[in-house]
Amino acid sequence: MSLLEKIGLPLIRSVDPERAHGLALSALRAGLGPRTYAFTTPRLRTVLAGMSLENPIGLAAGFDKNAVALPALHKTAFGFLEVGAATPKPQPGNPKPRLFRLTEDAAAINRFGFNNDGMVAINGRLKDHKGVVGLNLGANKDSADRAQDFAQVLSHCGSNIDFATVNVSSPNTEKLRDLQGKAALQSLLAGVIDASNALDVPIPIFLKIAPDLTSEEIAEIADVANTSSISGLIATNTTLSREGLKSAHAGEKGGLSGQPLFEKSTRVLAELSTQTHLPIIGVGGVSNAQQAYTKIRAGASAVQLYTAMVFSGVSLVHEIAVELDKLLIADGFKNVSYAVGVDKGLWT
Helix, strand or coil: CCHHHHHHHHHHCCCCHHHHHHHHHHHHHCCCCCCCCCCCCCCCCEEECCEEECCCEEECCCCCCCCCCHHHHHCCCCCEEEEEEECCCCECCCCCCCEEEEHHHCEEEECCCCCECCHHHHHHHHCCCCCCEEEEECCCCCCCCHHHHHHHHHHHHHHHCCEEEEECCCCCCCCHHHHHCHHHHHHHHHHHHHHHHCCCCCCCEEEEECCCCCHHHHHHHHHHHHHCCCCEEEECCCECCCCCCCCCCCCCCCEEEEHHHHHHHHHHHHHHHCCCCCCEEEECCCCCHHHHHHHHHHCCCEEEECCHHHHHCCCHHHHHHHHHHHHHHHCCCCCHHHHCCCCHHHCC
8 A cells, every 4th residue: 555545545534435436536637546557467468358458457347437537547557447337318326325335344335326427428538548448338227228228328439448348237226137137138238239240340248247146047147148249247246245244334225345245256256157168357355466366266367346445545456466476476377367267166
């Protein structure tokens, strides 16, 4: 953790969590963040769904919902970034308060509800970005055709991004997770793939799934993924589980992220990896290099994080990249790709 973060993080955490989130973005935009750029070595460089990454550590969607801090985030150690979720029309999201910091559990609960500036405004900020940047696609709460919303956002923004994520796993938009059912998911993905193919240069499409799935549901999603033309999966979004929490805000409604999600999301990741050859991005509870490495060994080709930065700052990303490289050296891996899935049998 940098000296600036040691001073600034306690101050930011002393205010309302959503306001603190805004202050963190403002600090990055003001040039107060790290300027380490993506830390890389021959072991960390990898290819994800055809995209060349300097390292396999990505920013999860939700931190920069409106793509307002891309130039600053490009200067951090992340190997790739994901912004959004973006919906066709701007929407305010759910009533406040809607973000809760669970310090005792190194976790957070949010029920934002896809609050964002809309695809037109976000697309304007995506132009001429640096590095590998993806967009999380969402649907408007009042939409008559949510499946069409995903394709519409991709059609509008697709020429300015490197990949897109179909987000049907947020627990904060009513009935959105119903789109994870086999028939609905097949139809939705077909529309998104058609939108991608209509771009001048089609881009990789990822599907982000929930951690709160049965083995049967995971198998259905894997079957759909394998028979569609998507490029990969993201496992997982936030959970509705509250098992083992200690914090006062444990009972708040919304999706739980952070440390309590690590084991659950890793088990889903490993199970999914046994049923598909598509690359998987592992997300959920990553707060150090060992946890990133564990997800990779469980089947992840890359990882993402977000909540851990609430407690450790953006400089955490550089620390994870450096230590991950050391872990690969210690285990004799010439490249991170050779470590993908070597331990998945331990999780399934």
